[in-house]
Amino acid sequence: MTLNRRQFIGTSAAMAAALSAPMVKAQGKPRVVVVGGGAGGATAARYLAKDSKGGIDVTLIEPTRKYYTCFFSNLYLGGFKEIEDIGHSYGGLAAGGVNVVHDWAIGVDRDAKTVTLAGGGSVPYDKLILSPGIDFVEGAVEGWGLSAQNAMPHAYKAGSQSELLKAQLMAMPEGGTFAMIAPPNPYRCPPGPYERVSMVAHFLKQNNPTAKIIVADPKPKFSKMALFQEGWANHYDGMVDWIGEDFGGGNVSVDPNAMTVTIDGEETKVDVCNVIPAMKAGRIADLAGVTDGNWAPVNATDMSTKADADIYVLGDASSQGDMPKSGYSANSQAKVCANAVRGALTGSKVFPAKFANTCWSLIAPNDGVKVGATYEATPEKIAKVDGFISQTGESADLRKATYEESEGWYTGITSDMLG
Amino acid sequence: MRVFGIIFGVAASVISTVAVADKFGDPAAGEKVYRQCKSCHQVGDGAKHRIGPQLNGLFGRQAASHDDFRYSKALMRAGTGGLEWHADTLDAFLENPKAIASGTRMSFRGLKNPQERLDLIAYLRVFSDSPANIPEADPTASPTDHDIDPAILALKGDPEYGEYLSSECTTCHQTSGGDDGIPSIVLWPEEDFVLAMHAYKNKNRSHPVMQMMAGRLNAEEIAALAAYFAVLEE
Numbered sequence: 001m002t003l004n005r006r007q008f009i010g011t012s013a014a015m016a017a018a019l020s021a022p023m024v025k026a027q028g029k030p031r032v033v034v035v036g037g038g039a040g041g042a043t044a045a046r047y048l049a050k051d052s053k054g055g056i057d058v059t060l061i062e063p064t065r066k067y068y069t070c071f072f073s074n075l076y077l078g079g080f081k082e083i084e085d086i087g088h089s090y091g092g093l094a095a096g097g098v099n100v101v102h103d104w105a106i107g108v109d110r111d112a113k114t115v116t117l118a119g120g121g122s123v124p125y126d127k128l129i130l131s132p133g134i135d136f137v138e139g140a141v142e143g144w145g146l147s148a149q150n151a152m153p154h155a156y157k158a159g160s161q162s163e164l165l166k167a168q169l170m171a172m173p174e175g176g177t178f179a180m181i182a183p184p185n186p187y188r189c190p191p192g193p194y195e196r197v198s199m200v201a202h203f204l205k206q207n208n209p210t211a212k213i214i215v216a217d218p219k220p221k222f223s224k225m226a227l228f229q230e231g232w233a234n235h236y237d238g239m240v241d242w243i244g245e246d247f248g249g250g251n252v253s254v255d256p257n258a259m260t261v262t263i264d265g266e267e268t269k270v271d272v273c274n275v276i277p278a279m280k281a282g283r284i285a286d287l288a289g290v291t292d293g294n295w296a297p298v299n300a301t302d303m304s305t306k307a308d309a310d311i312y313v314l315g316d317a318s319s320q321g322d323m324p325k326s327g328y329s330a331n332s333q334a335k336v337c338a339n340a341v342r343g344a345l346t347g348s349k350v351f352p353a354k355f356a357n358t359c360w361s362l363i364a365p366n367d368g369v370k371v372g373a374t375y376e377a378t379p380e381k382i383a384k385v386d387g388f389i390s391q392t393g394e395s396a397d398l399r400k401a402t403y404e405e406s407e408g409w410y411t412g413i414t415s416d417m418l419g
Numbered sequence: 420m421r422v423f424g425i426i427f428g429v430a431a432s433v434i435s436t437v438a439v440a441d442k443f444g445d446p447a448a449g450e451k452v453y454r455q456c457k458s459c460h461q462v463g464d465g466a467k468h469r470i471g472p473q474l475n476g477l478f479g480r481q482a483a484s485h486d487d488f489r490y491s492k493a494l495m496r497a498g499t500g501g502l503e504w505h506a507d508t509l510d511a512f513l514e515n516p517k518a519i520a521s522g523t524r525m526s527f528r529g530l531k532n533p534q535e536r537l538d539l540i541a542y543l544r545v546f547s548d549s550p551a552n553i554p555e556a557d558p559t560a561s562p563t564d565h566d567i568d569p570a571i572l573a574l575k576g577d578p579e580y581g582e583y584l585s586s587e588c589t590t591c592h593q594t595s596g597g598d599d600g601i602p603s604i605v606l607w608p609e610e611d612f613v614l615a616m617h618a619y620k621n622k623n624r625s626h627p628v629m630q631m632m633a634g635r636l637n638a639e640e641i642a643a644l645a646a647y648f649a650v651l652e653e
């Protein structure tokens with residue numbers, strides 16, 4: 001990918017930001033700290049800085065210098081994108097007035113209202129927004145742990161993991177086997193594993209057509225199932241073997257040294273094994289004490305946590321009700337939250353919460369499908385209002401238009417998040 | 420896919436705002452109205468594409484579906500998304516082409532007089548298969564539910580509210596005006612914006628995401644968005 005103008009400006013602005021970043025505290029302004037510069041956190045930071053026009057001191061804490069989107073990382077596996085197409089700098093946020101601090105948050109002192117950084121020091125806040133994404137539940141897949149993530153990548157956080165999985169896919173022997181261990185609900189991006197199966201199948205069809213894909217799934221059914229299964233039959237006949245809960249797909253163990261997968265007692269030697277374990281909120285939510293079980297329960301009107309009115313949790317880490325864990329959802333929640341936080345700190349008008357989500361998936365070249373819904377805040381949860389889903393048997397023209405729309409969405413959401 | 424027939428049925432029985440419910444157009448009068456179309460369109464024996472496509476066999480056909488005519492992206496998108504030409508969709512299109520496909524190349528300000536539209540549609544119907552031969556075919560002319568109350572068009576939106584609401588749009592539509600895959604929505608005239616959103620809300624436009632998003636916005640909210648986007652600087 002060539003460097004375009006926006007990225008070029010972004011890079012130089014990021015350098016300027018890196019110089020000025022370490023906590024020059026504006027006097028007397030309300031302070032918001034955002035932890036995690038992904039779909040939720042970047043959007044919240046950008047909107048708070050933009051809409052308060054400098055009236056709020058916004059600090060974003062994010063360890064990585066570049067955000068690789070999980071969305072479209074499957075298209076990278078399929079060969080439709082280069083890795084740099086899905087990597088975005090934080091220069092636009094810095095230029096938009098956000099203090100970007102590249103560090104890990106390792107603790108939250110709720111009494112003192114400070115966030116502790118791995119690099120030393122702490123940052124005070126009036127309001128704290130956590131959008132740390134996901135971590136994996138330990139021991140969720142027998143035989144797998146984080147120490148095995150090089151032998152059996154999850155590629156469910158994008159970047160080097162995606163590159164690793166792609167390299168393994170490319171190195172598969174002729175007629176080899178690609179295994180996926182799919183996650184139980186709830187997890188990040190419900191159609192994600194199945195879009196990945198489609199993209200892996202597309203790659204193999206081009207490069208290694210006698211290869212096989214096995215999916216062990218602890219669920220009896222999955223998102224857009226009819227659409228994916230129709231697509232697999234149309235484009236990759238006989239290549240994908242999906243083993244659902246009913247056939248023992250949930251009874252799985254792996255051996256990363258031997259490169260074997262055992263499904264319902266039957267051991268298979270595989271060439272690549274993509275383990276996507278059960279998920280939970282990113283660890284900092286736990287450390288802040290705002291989780292209950294695996295996720296952080298929040299109030300639907302503003303995404304504030306049930307545990308602490310000054311701490312908000314966005315995106316995948318939150319437990320909010322009916323919205324799926326997606327980049328679109330996190331972005332939508334971030335805007336509602338930013339509006340409410342700004343109102344609480346500056347007295348600006350707070351408008352009623354409105355949420356939406358649409359997830360596009362690519363099944364094969366120009367064969368795109370989508371599912372979406374709108375949501376509202378109720379006293380109990382974020383509740384679904386209305387929705388739609390692509391239909392089986394749609395025309396090739398419509399599927400192509402849907403795919404092109406997803407490209408438009410990608411450009412739209414990344415600039416909406418990162419400026 | 421017959422999206423519009425269903426809507427029409429519901430609107431006619433439930434709302435029945437239009438007094439001309441069972442009035443049919445007059446093809447002879449329609450021929451006179453058609454004179455305005457002639458500089459761009461041909462219809463009848465030997466009709467060919469000119470500036471606009473030829474209009475034989477229009478009824479029941481998917482919009483923008485002549486392979487040998489170059490349509491605007493906007494109309495192609497509408498056709499792919501399910502827009503078919505029937506009395507009700509034609510009526511909406513003829514009243515204001517931009518309400519149905521904002522980027523259409525048909526630069527025609529529209530026929531505001533409902534009787535003229537009924538007549539013109541009746542005239543064009545002559546060049547499609549005869550309704551007498553196919554009983555289930557479109558009625559020659561029928562009332563529609565797309566008319567927008569002038570009070571709605573007159574609403575002045577609150578741009579501050581519009582700015583907040585716009586954050587729902589900018590997840591997909593770029594504020595820079597980029598339009599790959601997803602159309603641009605910045606710097607539209609307010610009226611076009613309001614008409615388009617109400618057309619989605621009433622399901623006269625066929626895109627499912629937009630029907631869903633517009634469906635839950637009320638008239639004030641649509642006005643607020645229109646006011647905001649009309650002046651948005653790049």
Ligand SMILES: Cc1cc2nc3c(=O)[nH]c(=O)nc-3n(C[C@H](O)[C@H](O)[C@H](O)COP(=O)(O)OP(=O)(O)OC[C@H]3O[C@@H](n4cnc5c(N)ncnc54)[C@H](O)[C@@H]3O)c2cc1C
Pocket residue numbers: 035036037038039040041061062063064067069070071072073074103104105106131132133134155156157188189192193196282283284314315316317325326327328329330358359360361
């Ligand atoms: C394969 C795949 C495909 C997907 N496709 C789509 C799609 O097509 N559409 C869609 O809408 N969604 C998609 N998603 C889902 C989407 O990526 C996530 O739902 C979204 O990124 C969630 O946003 P978030 O802000 O909660 O977390 P993230 O975007 O993951 O951001 C979390 C950030 O927090 C940082 N962080 C974590 N802990 C700390 C800490 N202690 N201190 C500081 N920073 C920290 C991380 O570095 C990271 O940058 C997909 C996901 C996958 C895996």
